[in-house]
Amino acid sequence: MKLYIYEHCPFCSRARMMAGLKNIPVELCVVMEGDSETPLRLTGKKGLPILQKDDGTCMPESLDIVHYLDDTYPPRLLTSPVNEPLMAWSKQTWSLGLKLIVPRFTRGKFAEVATDAARQAFITREEQHFGNLDALMAQTDTLLPPVQAQLEKLDPLLASPPPLTEADFHLYPVLRSLSIVQGLTFGPNTLRYMQDMAQKSRVPLLTDQAQ
Ligand SMILES: N[C@@H](CCC(=O)N[C@@H](CS)C(=O)NCC(=O)O)C(=O)O
Incomplete structure (x- = not known):
């Protein structure tokens, strides 16, 4: 496949x-x-x-x-009811974080933007939705605090590792995306969750290219 x-x-x-x-x-x-x-x-x-x-x-x-x-491909992993608090957190935080995440994605080290033409195509695609991306980068200081506040709320929800549910397929991609944003602090439970999921799923975090 x-x-x-x-x-x-x-x-x-x-x-x-x-x-x-x-x-x-x-x-x-x-x-x-x-x-x-x-x-x-x-x-x-x-x-x-x-x-x-x-x-x-x-x-x-x-x-x-x-x-x-x-x-x-058995055994089935998604057997528990969806973790609604984690699902709700993920949806809310995705909306709040997008303006921080998107301009950084367009500047990132990804195979799909390995040529100048491809990177420009990505910038053009995102600017259709978000307007000028340099202007968004300049708003970083005002965009960070609401997302940081969300991260403070998340950490207690991850105090004991929750059973895997569909919510993880929303949560981890949001956290991975936020890991490209320099200046955010992830709580200890959140960091443990991110590192554990990165290792088990083999979808690496973006911390090494945080901007
Ligand atoms: N509902 C879709 C959304 C997928 C989606 O929006 N993918 C984006 C990449 S992040 C895409 O391919 N956009 C290209 C385009 O629309 O031209 C899913 O969950 O798979």
């Missing part, structure tokens, strides 16, 4: 997590930013991730891929 991804992409991280947690052999194929031909050819739509099964058929949508991999 092949999994078409962008390395930075939190939705792609969801699918990578399930493959990693279950040790499912999946070949990661990085699509270059600006290459809309590849996803369009595979699914008729532009978004990633895409799972291409061994029979050649393709599945888009990250959570569909997560559940397909979990259902197809």
Whole structure:
């Protein structure tokens, strides 16, 4: 099987997590930013991730891929009811964090932006939604405190490691994305969660390129 991804992409991280947690052999194929031909050819739509099964058929949508991999490769990991507090935290924090995360993604060290043209295509794509990204970087000092406040709320929720639920496929991608933001402090329980999940899922954090 092949999994078409962008390395930075939190939705792609969801699918990578399930493959990693279950040790499912999946070949990661990085699509270059600006290459809309590849996803369009595979699914008729532009978004990633895409799972291409061994029979050649393709599945888009990250959570569909997560559940397909979990259902197809026993033992099933998602057996507990969704952890609603972690789910709610993830959704709220994603909205608050996007303006910090997106400009840093476009400046990051990812295979999909290995050429100048691809990086420019990524910047152009994001500026359609977020406006000028340099201007967003300049707002860092005002954007950090609400996200830091969210991190303070999260740490007690992770005091004892919660059972794996679909919420982890929202939470870890949000935390991984935030790990590219310099100036945020993660609490001890949150750090333990991030490091544990990075190791078990083999989806690395972005701490080494925090900006
Ligand atoms: N609902 C989709 C969202 C996927 C998505 O938005 N992917 C982004 C990458 S982070 C994408 O491929 N965007 C490219 C585009 O829309 O042109 C999922 O969960 O898989």
